[in-house]
Every structure is written in structure tokens, then in C-alpha cells.
Amino acid sequence: IMRFSSIKIGKELEVKVNTPYLEKPLYDLAISMDITEKVGHHKDKNWGKFVLRKAFAKELGTIVWRTKMALEQGSGFEQISNKFYRLIDDEEFAKESNIVAHEKVKVRDKEHLYYYRIYKSLFGSPINEICNSPRCSFCSAPLTYPRYCYTCGAFPPR
Structure with a gap:
């Protein structure tokens, strides 16, 4: 489930977590x-957090203009992702993706299918969950926040 749990973990460990x-x-x-x-132009590109980038440009140099990377890039986590591609063959992926589509879940890739199998074994199909709110158009989970799906991470979820 796509939530940052640092505050909750901090409380359990009795550690103060700052969220500036x-x-x-x-x-x-x-x-x-x-x-x-907050948003500014630098070298033919628009940048968010512009005031922070400008404030620390002297100390950090070009690193302040580094583009955002997915968390798994550079951490070695992509090696784990590659394992899912070996665990699920193409025929199995195609067949199961079609089955899952009837549950109104759009499986992105083999890694996503692997995680969805675990989710479904624990919670069942999201489409079966009783819900009075809009649903994510990617995983059918109820949306508690209209701009982001906490279940699958879709942004925007509709």
C-alpha cells in the first residue's frame, strides 16, 4: 500500500520524525x-522547489538541478524487479492479465502482477470491496484522496 509510514514507525520506535x-x-x-x-525556469526546463534549488545552488552545485529519480533507481532495487520478469513467463502474464482485467485491475507489468497476487490473497479483489466513493481507474480500489491512489500509487487515479 502506497503510504509513507515513517511517522508511524517513528512512534513505534519512540523516535521523533520530522516532516519539514x-x-x-x-x-x-x-x-x-x-x-x-516555487516553480521557475533554468536551462530550458521548468523546475519545482525552485526557491530551495536557488538557495543551495552555491553549496551543492549542479546536484540541485538533478532530475527526480524513482526511489529504486540507484539503490539496487531494480535487481529485485528483474527477478519478477524471470518468475512469470510471457504466456502466464498475458493469460493472468486478461483474468485480472475482468476484476477491473490494469496490470502494468510482471512485477505489478506479482504484487497484485499477494494483495489479492490477503484482501481479495478491490472490485468486491463495498464503497460509496469513486474508484481508481487502474486498480478499482476506493479513492480516499481524489488525486492519488493509496492502493496502487496511480497519479492521477482517474
């Missing part, structure tokens, strides 16, 4: 700033 982007002083500052301070 969610704390009131920084939040209030960000709300008070003009959009041009």
Missing part, C-alpha cells in the same frame, strides 16, 4: 510565496 514540508512554519511560508518563487 508538512510543518506549519514552512507550510505557511510556502502558501505566502508567489508561484514564480
Whole structure:
């Protein structure tokens, strides 16, 4: 399930977890700033967190202009992802993707199918969950937040 659990883990371990982007002083500052301070243009590209990039450009050099990478890139996690491609052959993937499609779940790749199998074994198919809210168009889970699916990570989920 796609949630950052650092605060919950911190409480369990009795460790204070700071979330600077969610704390009131920084939040209030960000709300008070003009959009041009938050999003700016540098070397033919628009950049978010622009004021932070400008503030630390001298100390960090070109690293402040590094593009965002997926968490698994550079951490070695992609090696685990490759394992799923060896575990599920193409015929099995095609067949099971069609079955899952009847549950209104769009399986992206073999890794996604592997995780969906685990999810379904624990919670059942999301389409069977009783729900009075809109559903994610990728996994059919109920949406508690309209811009992001906490179940599959879809952004936007509709």
C-alpha cells in the first residue's frame, strides 16, 4: 500500500520524525510565496522547489538541478524487479492479465502482477470491496484522496 509510514514507525520506535514540508512554519511560508518563487525556469526546463534549488545552488552545485529519480533507481532495487520478469513467463502474464482485467485491475507489468497476487490473497479483489466513493481507474480500489491512489500509487487515479 502506497503510504509513507515513517511517522508511524517513528512512534513505534519512540523516535521523533520530522516532516519539514508538512510543518506549519514552512507550510505557511510556502502558501505566502508567489508561484514564480516555487516553480521557475533554468536551462530550458521548468523546475519545482525552485526557491530551495536557488538557495543551495552555491553549496551543492549542479546536484540541485538533478532530475527526480524513482526511489529504486540507484539503490539496487531494480535487481529485485528483474527477478519478477524471470518468475512469470510471457504466456502466464498475458493469460493472468486478461483474468485480472475482468476484476477491473490494469496490470502494468510482471512485477505489478506479482504484487497484485499477494494483495489479492490477503484482501481479495478491490472490485468486491463495498464503497460509496469513486474508484481508481487502474486498480478499482476506493479513492480516499481524489488525486492519488493509496492502493496502487496511480497519479492521477482517474
